[in-house]
Amino acid sequence: MIQSPYAARAGGVRHYYGPYAMFSGLWNSRQLLRQFVQRDIDSRYRGSWAGLFWSVLNPLTMLAVYTFAFGYLMQSNRALITRAAMAQTAFNIFAGLIVFNLFADAVNRAPSLFTANANYVKKVVFPLDMLCWMAVGSAFFTAMMSLAALAVFYLVAEGPLPVTFALAPLILLPFAFIAAGVVLFLSSLGVYLRDVSQTVGNFISLLIFLSPVFYTETLLPLRIRPYFRLNPLVFPITELRKTALAGQWPDWGGLALYSLAAALIAWAGFVCFQKMRKGFADVL
Helix, strand or coil, X not given: CCCCCCEEEECCEEEECCHHXXXXXXXXXXXXXXXXXXXXXXXXXXXXXXXXXXXXXXXXXXXXXXXXXXXXXXXXXXXXXXXXXXXXHHXXXXXXXXXXXXXXXXXXXXXXXXXXXXXXXXXXXXXXXXXXXXXXXXXXXXXXXXXXXXXXHHHHHCCCCXXXXXXXXXHHHHHHHHHHHHHHHHHHHHHHCCCHHHHHHHHHHHHHHHCCCCCCHHHCCHHHHHHHCCCCCHHHHHHHHHHHHHCCCCCHHHHHHHHHHHHHHHXXXXXXXXXXXXXXXXXX
């Protein structure tokens, strides 16, 4: 019998790491994933008076602070700033925060995912990667709640939503797979290197200023824009603003290429996870 080049054996259990193994495993465990995401969301807000509203209140608080700072205080002619300009600045910042927070919420949890759930690591038949997809799923849910809040405030301030607003989740979905690839890798590495959590926290703090959350790409010099676009947050932030706020259709060709790159990054993270999981039980 010929062994698949995408299979590895550890502890008597064969771990497959081909792209089909990742997507089929995700599909076959979809009910388990749904339960995990629901339980994670419930546990996060259980006992609080606001409940799920915190998933909207937190980005709104950041929105108010950053809008006042970047949309008013840091402008040279504050007396000329109109209410419409302030609203547009707020919407643009909020759209950028939706993308950034999706990534930050999932990645910040990555280093301790397996160490905090060591009881699952020792279960041979448990699909351990579902913990990573759970973190991304919870962050994606929060992003959808924030997107709904954006829709409500746009209706109040500007009027009817653009037709293209309905395509906003389609922009965020491939980005969620990029986040999943990063989470799969960092959660596996965090089992062996406990310093990963400190490094990730500093990186996330830096990333918000390296991404066009508080500004647009047009403010950057032309010579650095090609390098700036290597940041995986740039495309979804730009496209989300186009579709949700400007009423423009997304760049379908760019979205297709971005989705392909997202699938490859998710698979790369899955391969790293499958290779490193062999020693999880020994370390934990």
